[in-house]
Structures are given as C-alpha cells and as structure tokens.
Amino acid sequence: MVIIDEKMILPPPPPYVADGPVSPPPFPCQFPRDAPTLVTLPSHLLLRIVYETFPQGRVEKQRKLLYWLTMSLRLVSRALYVACMHVLRSTYLPAYTSLIRAPYTSDPFPLSTPSPLQPDASISQIQSVQRETNVLDLFLVLKVREDVWADDSSLHLEREESFKDLFDLMQPRSRVEDLIRIYGVREGVVALRPPIPLKSKNTSGTLQPLAFSALSIAFSPRVVGLVLTTRERKRTIVEVARTREETLETSAKKLVKELRRWLRGSSGHTTR
Known part of the structure; x- marks a missing residue:
C-alpha cells in the first residue's frame, strides 16, 4: 500500500518571468569619488615614486635631485615631507655616523613603533620624540648644500668648521x-x-x-x-x-x- 502525500501531487510553481528589461543591482556606493592625487596615494607608493625620480649615472645629477628634495619637494605637503625625509635620512646616515667621535654614540632615527618608553602611538612622524633626529636633519641640509656647491665650482672646498658645532656640541647634547x-x-x-x-x-x-x-x-x-x-x-x-x-x-x-x-x-x- 503506497501513501501519496498531497504536496507531491501539486503542480510545480510557474517559471519566473520579468515584467521589464533585466538590470544589474545598483552599485553599493552611489556617491562620486574624488580623483586621486599625488599626496593622497598610500605612503609606500609615494615613497616608490620619490625613489624613481633618481637619475641613473652621474653622481652630480643625483646630488642635484637630493638638493631639490631638501629645498623644494619636501615642503609641498606632509605626505611628501615624510617620503622625502625617509630618502634623505637613509642616504646621509652613513656620512653622519662616520663623523661621530668616540666615546660619543649615536641613535638619530625617530621612534616609529609603540614601546614602554613611548606609550603614545599617535606621536607624529614629523615631530619625533628622538631629539637627535633634529641634528641629523640639520646635518643633511648642510651636507646637501655643500655637495652641490662643490659640484658647481671646483674652487669651493667643504668647510669642516661648518660641522664643528653639530658634532662638538649639538650631537652629544641631544644624545x-x-x-x-x-x-x-x-x-x-x-x-x-x-x-x-x-x-x-x-x-x-x-x-x-x-x-x-x-x-x-x-x-x-x-x-x-x-x-x-x-x-x-x-x-x-x-x-x-x-x-x-x-x-x-x-x-x-x-x-x-x-x-x-x-x-x-x-x-x-x-x-x-
């Protein structure tokens, strides 16, 4: 004896037929977006662009570009300042540390990650709690200028007294x-x-x-x-x-x- 359920003998539902032309669902964001600009790019892309501006070949052209980064580009915006200073500090750090005289020591790079000695993670990348960073920044500005002047004229000699106050007083004091x-x-x-x-x-x-x-x-x-x-x-x-x-x-x-x-x-x- 076979028992047939009443639901099994009901006819299937009719196929779905659209009343009008089928259109895709609306895009989630209906508001127009601002066109991206150079300063709104992610920091890693902006840093890559700054690196790509370096010319290949002669050292004199690279020094000219470093001078332009120091005197012009880094003053455009906060994002460009951070990118330019990353390049400049990395470039001139070896020259800076080579002028540190024993028994003095050095650690000029700014703190960038929270630690027990820096609990506030919102400290600005521009205004570092590391005070020796300011000495490094002064050094690279002076070094950029001296290098470009030496390239422009063979009569220009780098003046050692220009760095004397930095490394006799300001560097050990900030350290x-x-x-x-x-x-x-x-x-x-x-x-x-x-x-x-x-x-x-x-x-x-x-x-x-x-x-x-x-x-x-x-x-x-x-x-x-x-x-x-x-x-x-x-x-x-x-x-x-x-x-x-x-x-x-x-x-x-x-x-x-x-x-x-x-x-x-x-x-x-x-x-x-």
Missing part, C-alpha cells in the same frame, strides 16, 4: 637628552606626558616624575647638567662632572641617579 628619556622613564623619574600632580596626602615615599618636554641638557666636555624649564624660569637642577673619555651613557646614568636624589629632596614638587 644625552635621549638617554635621559630612556633611563629616566625606566627609573620612574621622567615621564613622556606631563604627570598628574600628586595630592599631598599620598606623596610620602612616592616620586613625582618630571615631564621630558620640560628637560634639556647643558653640555660641555667637563660638566653636564640637567636643566628644568617652567613657566617662571629655567634652572639647572642637577649637575655632574665628566671626563673627556667618559661615555655619554655613563653621564646620563649619573644624571638620572642625581635626579632621583633631587626629587626625593623636593617632595611635593610639580612641573608647571
């Missing part, structure tokens, strides 16, 4: 400032962001770190000092002696140690 930031944050006496003032009831045994933006270095071959700048004044709060053979890392560690002592003796001190 010590970067080391103060690294060691100071590690020891809890320096903060990258302005610290929140502690209430007087909770300050016993707790150090109030100083904002790194308010600190700078007074550097000389024999003495190095830590300078604190506030709204009222600028003053040297810590000072240590050094020898000409002493490394910058040793000087920075001595300053951080003295800074901790100064903070302990200045409980309740806040940076304004």
Whole structure:
C-alpha cells in the first residue's frame, strides 16, 4: 500500500518571468569619488615614486635631485615631507655616523613603533620624540648644500668648521637628552606626558616624575647638567662632572641617579 502525500501531487510553481528589461543591482556606493592625487596615494607608493625620480649615472645629477628634495619637494605637503625625509635620512646616515667621535654614540632615527618608553602611538612622524633626529636633519641640509656647491665650482672646498658645532656640541647634547628619556622613564623619574600632580596626602615615599618636554641638557666636555624649564624660569637642577673619555651613557646614568636624589629632596614638587 503506497501513501501519496498531497504536496507531491501539486503542480510545480510557474517559471519566473520579468515584467521589464533585466538590470544589474545598483552599485553599493552611489556617491562620486574624488580623483586621486599625488599626496593622497598610500605612503609606500609615494615613497616608490620619490625613489624613481633618481637619475641613473652621474653622481652630480643625483646630488642635484637630493638638493631639490631638501629645498623644494619636501615642503609641498606632509605626505611628501615624510617620503622625502625617509630618502634623505637613509642616504646621509652613513656620512653622519662616520663623523661621530668616540666615546660619543649615536641613535638619530625617530621612534616609529609603540614601546614602554613611548606609550603614545599617535606621536607624529614629523615631530619625533628622538631629539637627535633634529641634528641629523640639520646635518643633511648642510651636507646637501655643500655637495652641490662643490659640484658647481671646483674652487669651493667643504668647510669642516661648518660641522664643528653639530658634532662638538649639538650631537652629544641631544644624545644625552635621549638617554635621559630612556633611563629616566625606566627609573620612574621622567615621564613622556606631563604627570598628574600628586595630592599631598599620598606623596610620602612616592616620586613625582618630571615631564621630558620640560628637560634639556647643558653640555660641555667637563660638566653636564640637567636643566628644568617652567613657566617662571629655567634652572639647572642637577649637575655632574665628566671626563673627556667618559661615555655619554655613563653621564646620563649619573644624571638620572642625581635626579632621583633631587626629587626625593623636593617632595611635593610639580612641573608647571
């Protein structure tokens, strides 16, 4: 005996017939898009374009292009500035490091990734927390100009005194400032962001770190000092002696140690 379900004997549904011409579904985005421009390209493509502008062959033509990147193209927009500075810093870094004299050390490239020593990932690529980067940028501008002038005239001789202030004073000073930031944050006496003032009831045994933006270095071959700048004044709060053979890392560690002592003796001190 076979049982036939009523659904099995129903006729099949009629085929679908469109009432009018079939058209594709609308595109998801109905708003017109702005035409892409050079400065709106992704950073890796923009960097590739900058690299492709380099001429092949004579070194003099390449130096002319580096001069153009420095004096003109990098000033067009933020995106082009970042791309040009990437090329310029990479090009002139070997010449820069070759002029660092022992016992000085160097680390001029800006921090680009978040770390315990740089918790704020939104720090601008242009305004680096690495202070030695500014010295590298000054060097490459000066070096570009000297190279082009030497190519234009055989009578022009590169002046060594042009770089003397950079590597006798500005480079070691900025390097010590970067080391103060690294060691100071590690020891809890320096903060990258302005610290929140502690209430007087909770300050016993707790150090109030100083904002790194308010600190700078007074550097000389024999003495190095830590300078604190506030709204009222600028003053040297810590000072240590050094020898000409002493490394910058040793000087920075001595300053951080003295800074901790100064903070302990200045409980309740806040940076304004």
